[in-house]
Amino acid sequence: MPTIALDTRRTIAPIDPLIYGNFIEHLGRCIYGGVYEPGSKLSDKRGFRKDVLKLTRRLNVTNVRWPGGNFVSGYHWMDGVGPREARPKRMELAWHVVEPNQFGTDEFIEWCRAVPTEPFICVNMGSGAMDEAQAWVEYCNGKEDTHYANLRRQNGHAEPYGVKLWGLGNEVSGGWQIGSKTAERYAQDALEFAKVMKWTDPAIKLIACGSCMQNAEDMTWNRIAIEKLADICEYLSIHMYVNNNENNYANYMGTTAHIERFIGAVRGLMAGATYHRQGASRMKISFDEYNAWPGGERLEPHLPVYTLEDALVVGMFLNAFIRNADIVTLANMAQLVNVLPPIIARPNGLLLQSIFFPLELIANLNGTVALDAWVDCEDFESERYGKVPYLDVSASHDPDKSLVTLNMINRDKSYAAPVKVELGPGKFTDRATLHHVLGDGPKAQNTFKEPDNVTVVKLVADATGRKTTVELPPCSVTVMRVPVAG
Numbered sequence: 001m002p003t004i005a006l007d008t009r010r011t012i013a014p015i016d017p018l019i020y021g022n023f024i025e026h027l028g029r030c031i032y033g034g035v036y037e038p039g040s041k042l043s044d045k046r047g048f049r050k051d052v053l054k055l056t057r058r059l060n061v062t063n064v065r066w067p068g069g070n071f072v073s074g075y076h077w078m079d080g081v082g083p084r085e086a087r088p089k090r091m092e093l094a095w096h097v098v099e100p101n102q103f104g105t106d107e108f109i110e111w112c113r114a115v116p117t118e119p120f121i122c123v124n125m126g127s128g129a130m131d132e133a134q135a136w137v138e139y140c141n142g143k144e145d146t147h148y149a150n151l152r153r154q155n156g157h158a159e160p161y162g163v164k165l166w167g168l169g170n171e172v173s174g175g176w177q178i179g180s181k182t183a184e185r186y187a188q189d190a191l192e193f194a195k196v197m198k199w200t201d202p203a204i205k206l207i208a209c210g211s212c213m214q215n216a217e218d219m220t221w222n223r224i225a226i227e228k229l230a231d232i233c234e235y236l237s238i239h240m241y242v243n244n245n246e247n248n249y250a251n252y253m254g255t256t257a258h259i260e261r262f263i264g265a266v267r268g269l270m271a272g273a274t275y276h277r278q279g280a281s282r283m284k285i286s287f288d289e290y291n292a293w294p295g296g297e298r299l300e301p302h303l304p305v306y307t308l309e310d311a312l313v314v315g316m317f318l319n320a321f322i323r324n325a326d327i328v329t330l331a332n333m334a335q336l337v338n339v340l341p342p343i344i345a346r347p348n349g350l351l352l353q354s355i356f357f358p359l360e361l362i363a364n365l366n367g368t369v370a371l372d373a374w375v376d377c378e379d380f381e382s383e384r385y386g387k388v389p390y391l392d393v394s395a396s397h398d399p400d401k402s403l404v405t406l407n408m409i410n411r412d413k414s415y416a417a418p419v420k421v422e423l424g425p426g427k428f429t430d431r432a433t434l435h436h437v438l439g440d441g442p443k444a445q446n447t448f449k450e451p452d453n454v455t456v457v458k459l460v461a462d463a464t465g466r467k468t469t470v471e472l473p474p475c476s477v478t479v480m481r482v483p484v485a486g
Contacts, residue, residue, distance in 0.1 A: 001418055001419070001420050001469075002375075002376065002377035002378070002390070002391055002417055002418070002419045002420070003374075003375075003376045003377075003419070003420045003421075003422065004373055004374070004375050004376075004391075004393055004395075004406065004408070004419060004420070004421050004422070005373070005374040005376075005421075005422045005423075005424070006371055006373055006374075006395055006404060006406075006421070006422065006423050006424075007371075007372075007423070007424055007425070008371065008397045008399075008404065008423075008426060008484065009425075010371060010372040011369050011370065011371060011372070011397070012322075012323065012324075012325050012326055012369075012370035012371065012372050013325040013326035013369070013370055014325065014368055014369055014370075015322060015325045015366065015367070015368055015369065015370050015396060016325070016329035016330065017062045018062050018063050018118070018329060018330045018331070019062075019287075019318075019321045019322075019325075019328060019329065019330065019331040020059075020060055020061065020062045020331070020359075020362075020363035021061060021062055021063035021064060021065065021117075021118075021120065021288070021330065021331055021332040021333070022056075022059070022061045022063075022064050022065075022332055022333050022334075022335065022336045023064065023065040023066075023069070023288070023289060023332040023333065023334040023335045023336065024064055024065070024066050024067075024335055024336050024337070025066070025067060025068045025069035025070075025071050025334075025335060025339065026067055026068065026069075026071045026075075026092070026095075026099060026103075027068075027069060027070075027071060027094075027095050027302060027335070027339050028095075028300060028301065028302040028303065028338055028339045029300065029303075029337075029338040029339070029345070030335050030336065030337055030338050030339040030341075031103050032100070032102070032103065033338065033345065033347075034049070034052065034336070034337035034338040034339075034341075034345050035048065035049060035052055035053075035103075035111060035336070035337060036048060036049070036102070036103045036107065036111070037049050037345075037347075038102075040347060042347075042349075046107075046110060046111075046114075047107075048110075048111055048114055049345060051345070051349075051350050052336075052337055052343060052345055052350070053111075053114055053115060055343050055350065055352070055356075056115050056117070056336065057115060058360060059342070059356070059359050059360050059363060060360070060363040060364045061115065061117050061336070061363075062117060062118060062363075063117055063118035063119070063120045063165060063330070063332070064112060064115075064117050064118070064119060064120060064332070064336070065120040065121075065122060065165075065167065065288055065332045066108050066119070066120070066121060066122070067108070067121075067122065068094070068122060068170055069094070069122075069170055069289075069334075070094035070095070070170060070171065070176065070177060070178075071092065071094045071095065072122045072123070072124050072126070072169070072170050073094065073124060073125070073126025073127065073128075073169070073170060073172075073177050073178035073179055074092065074093050074094055074124070074126060074127050074178045075099075075124050075128075076124065076127075076128065076132065077104065077105055077124075077132070077136050077139075078132075078135075079099075079101045079104070080101045080102075080103070080104020080105055080107075081104050081105055081106060081139070081151070081152075081155055082155060084102055087100070087101040087102065087104070088101060089101065093178060094178065105121075105136070105139065105140065106152075106155060106156075106157060108121075109140070109157075109161050109163070118164065118165065119161070119163050119165070120163075120165035120166075120167065120207075120288075120330075120332070121136070121140070121163055121165070121166055121167070122166075122167035122169070122170055122207075123136060123166060123167065123168060123169065123193065123197075124169070125168055125169030125170075125172055125179065125181075125186070125189065125190065125193065125209070126169065126170075126172070126177055126178035126179030126180075127178050127179050128179075130189075130192055130193050130196055131196075133193050133196070133197055134193075134196040134197055134199075134200050135148045136148075137163075137166065137197050137200045137201050137204065138200050138201075139151060139152050140152070140160065140161040140162075140163045141160045141161060141162055141163060141200070141201040141203075141204070142160060142200070142201075143160050162203075163204070164203065164204055164205055165204075165205055165207065165330070166197060166204050166205070166206055166207065167206075167207040167209070167237060167286075167288070168190045168193055168194060168206055168207060168208050168209055168233070169186070169190065169209045170209065171209065171212040171239065172186045172209045173186070173209070173211070173212060173213075173218060173221050174212055174213075183220065183221040183224035183225060184224060186209065186221075186225065187224050187225050187227075187228035187229060188228070190208055190209065190225070190228070190229055190233075191228055191229060191232065194206050194208075194229065194232045194233060195232070198232065205234040205235065206229075206232065206233040206234060206235070207233065207234070207235040207236070207237045207286045207288065207330070208225050208226075208229045208233040208235065208236050208237065208283075209225065209237050210222045210225055210236040210237045210238045210266070211238050211239070211266075212238075212239040212289075214240060214258075214262050219265060219266075219269065222236065222238075222266055222269050223269050223272075223273065226269055226270055226273040226274075226283060227273045229283075230270070230273055230274050230277070230281060230282075230283050231277070231281060233283060234281070234283065234284060235283060235284050235285065235286035235329075235330055236266065236270070236283050236284075236285060236286065237286045237288050238262070238266060238285060238286070238287055238288075239287075239288070239289035239290065240258075240259065240262065240287070240289070240290050240317075241289070241290070241291055241292070241293040241334075242255050242258065242292055242293065242313060243292060243293045243294055243295055244292075244294070244295075244309065244310075245294075245295035248382075248383070248384075249309065249413060249442060250380060250381065250382040250383070250388070251382050251383055251384040251385070252309060252313065253309075253312070253380075253382070253388060253411040254382040254384055254385035254388045255313050255316050255317075256316045256319070256320065256388070256392050257385040257388065258385070259316065259317060259320040260320055260323075260324075263285065263320065263324050263327065263328065266285055266327075267285075267324075267327050270282060270283050270327070284327055284328070284329040284330065285324075285327050285328045285329070285330075286329075286330040286331070286332075287317075287321065287328055287330070287331040287332070288330065288331065288332040289332060289334040290317050290331065290332075290333060290334065291314065291317075291333055291334050291335075291340050291355075292306065292310040292313045292314060292340075292355065293340060294306060294307070294310060299344070300338070302338075302339040302340065303338055303339065303340075303341065303344065304340065305353070305445050305447070306342075306353040306354045306355045306445060306446075307354060307442060307443050307444060307445045307454075308354050308437075308438070308439040308441065308442055308443070308444040308445070308454050308475055309413075309442035309443070309475065310354055310355055311354040311355050311357060311358050311437055311454060311477060312358075312392075312409050312411065312475065312476075312477055314333070314355045314358050314359060315358035315362065315392070315407065315409050315437075315477040316392050316409060317331075317333075318358065318359070318362045318363075318394070318407070319362075319392055319393065319394035319407055319409065320394075322362075322366065322370045322394035322395075322396060322407065323370065323394050325370035326370075333359065341353065342355045342356035342359055343356065346448075349448075351446060351447070351448055351451055352446060352451070353445075353446055353454075354437075354439070354444070354445060354446060354454035357437040357454070357455070357456050357477070358437055358477045361407075361435050361437065361456070361477070361479040362407055362479060365405050365435070365479050365481050366396040366398075366405045366407070366479075367396035367397045367398030367399075367401070367403060367404070367405055368396070368397070368398055368399070368400075369396060369397045369398075369399065370394070370395070370396055371395040371396055371397050371404070372395075373393050373394065373395040373406070375389065375391055375393045377389050377390050377391045377417075377419075378390055380411070380412075388411070389411075390410065390411050390412050390417065391408060391409065391410060391411070391417065391419070391472075392408075392409040392411065393406065393407065393408050393409070394406075394407045395407070397484075402429075402483055402484055402485060403481055403482065403483055403484065404423070404481070404482055404484050405479065405480065405481045405482075406421065406478075406479070406480045406482075407477070407478075407479050408472055408477075408478045408479075408480065409476070409477050409478075410472035410473065410474060410475065410476050410478070411475070412474055412475070413441065413442050413474055413475040414474055415474055416471050416472060416473050416474055417471070417472040417474075418469055418470075418471050418472075419469065419470055419471070419472055420467060420468075420469050421463075421467065421468050421469070421470060421480075422466060422467050423466055423467075423484060424466060425486060426484050426485055426486030427464070427465050427466050427484065427485055427486055428463040428464055428465060428466070428468055428482050428483070428484055429464065429483045429484060429485045430463065430464070430482070430483040431460050431461060431462055431463060431482075432460070432461045432462075432463040432468065432470070432480050432481065432482035433458065433459075433460055433480070433481045433482070434458070434459045434460070434461060434470060434478055434479070434480045435456050435457070435458050435478065435479045435480075436456065436457045436458075436459070436472075436473055436476050436477070436478050437454065437455075437456055437476060437477040437478070438454070438455070438457060438473045438475070438476045439453050439454035439455070439475075440453065441475065442475050463482045468482070
C-alpha cells in the first residue's frame with residue numbers, strides 16, 4: 001500500500017502566503033470585460049465585476065501582478081492616470097490592439113484593496129526609462145511634497161499606496177519583447193533602475209527578470225542576473241508554461257520533474273553566485289508566471305478550455321512551491337480571468353474551470369510551515385522523465401491550530417489509490433476532512449452547459465492514533481486536513 005509518513009518536527013521552512021498569487025494583464029478580456037466592466041449589471045459603481053471580486057476572494061489570492069506580461073514593455077503609466085476622458089488611446093504593440101487606458105494605476109490599487117490583495121507592479125524596461133520607473137514608485141509611495149506624490153494627491157488619493165512588490169521588466173531575454181536585451185545589458189540597466197527605485201522608497205522589494213524558456217542559454221542569463229543583482233533585488237523571476245499538445249498523459253504527469261529540476265538549477269545558481277560575497281543576500285525565486293497552456297479547444301484566442309489533467313498539473317506547481325518553501329516565496333498563476341483562466345467571465349455570468357479548484361483548496365487549507373513528507377509508492381514510465389511516482393505530495397503544519405494538511409495528487413488515471421498516512425511522534429486526534437477534485441477521466445472539462453463535470457467532493461473520515469488510511473480517486477487532487485497532537 002502506498003505510504004505517506006509525516007513528522008511535524010521535519011520542517012522545510014515557513015510557507016510565504018505570497019505563493020498564492022495571481023496575475024492580470026491587458027490582454028484579451030482579462031482587464032476589460034474581466035475584472036473591469038463599467039456599465040455592466042454585474043459591476044459595482046467603480047466598474048469592478050462583483051462576481052469576479054467574490055471569486056478572487058474565494059481563491060485567497062494574496063498578491064496580483066500587473067500590468068504585464070508582454071504588455072508592460074510598451075506601457076507608460078502616465079497614460080493611465082488622471083481624468084479618464086483625457087487619457088490617450090494608444091497602439092498596443094505586444095498584443096496588437098488599441099489600449100484605452102481606462103484601467104490604470106489608481107484603478108488597479110483600488111481593485112486590489114477591494115479584494116483585498118497585495119499589489120505587484122511590473123515596470124517597463126522595454127521602451128521605458130529609468131526616470132519613468134522612479135516616478136511610478138514616487139507616485140505610488142511618495143509621502144513628501146514632491147511632484148509625483150502631489151500628482152497622486154491631485155488625482156484624489158491623499159495617502160501613499162505603499163506598494164511593496166516591483167518587478168524590473170518582463171521576459172526581457174525574449175526576442176518577442178519590446179526592448180529585449182542581452183543578459184549583460186539587462187543586468188546593468190536593472191541595477192540602475194533598482195538604485196533609483198530603492199532610493200525613492202527603501203522599503204520596496206524588487207524582482208529581477210530571469211529565465212522564461214528553461215534552457216541552457218536562459219540559465220546563463222539567470223547566472224548573470226543573479227551575480228549582478230543579488231545585493232539589491234530580493235527575487236529572481238522565472239516563468240514556466242507546460243502543455244499536453246502531444247496528448248501523452250504519462251509525459252504530462254511528469255511535469256513535477258520538470259518543475260523540480262528547474263527550481264533546483266536556479267537554487268544552485270543562487271548559492272554559487274553569493275557564496276564568496278560577504279553579506280550578500282540570498283535571493284528567492286518569484287515564480288511569477290506559471291500555468292498549463294492547452295493547445296486544444298479555445299473559446300477565444302487566449303481562452304482555452306481546461307481539463308481535469310490540467311488541474312492536476314496546477315496542483316503539481318503548488319506542491320512544488322510548498323516543497324521548496326525555503327526558496328520559492330512569491331508566485332503568480334497566469335492569469336486570473338478570461339486569459340488562461342480559472343475564471344471565465346461573460347457579460348451574463350461566470351464559469352469555474354477545472355484549474356480553479358486546486359488553487360482554491362491549496363491556498364485556503366494549508367498551514368504556515370512546510371513539512372518534509374516521506375512518500376513510498378509505485379512508479380510509472382514516461383518517455384520524457386523516466387520513472388515518475390504515481391503520487392505527488394506536499395504537506396504543511398499549522399502549529400497554532402494543531403492541524404496538518406496533505407496535498408495529494410493521484411496521477412493514475414484508471415485506479416483509486418488507498419494510501420496509508422502515518423504520523424510520528426504525535427497522533428491524529430479527530431476526524432479528517434478531505435476535499436477531492438475529480439471528474440470523469442483526464443479530459444473532463446467544465447462548460448457553460450455542463451459546469452460541474454469537474455468539481456469538488458467533500459468527505460469526512462475517522463483519523464485517530466498514529467495511522468489512518470484514505471482513498472484517492474483516480475486522476476484527482478485531494479487536500480486532507482486533520483487535527484494532530486504531540
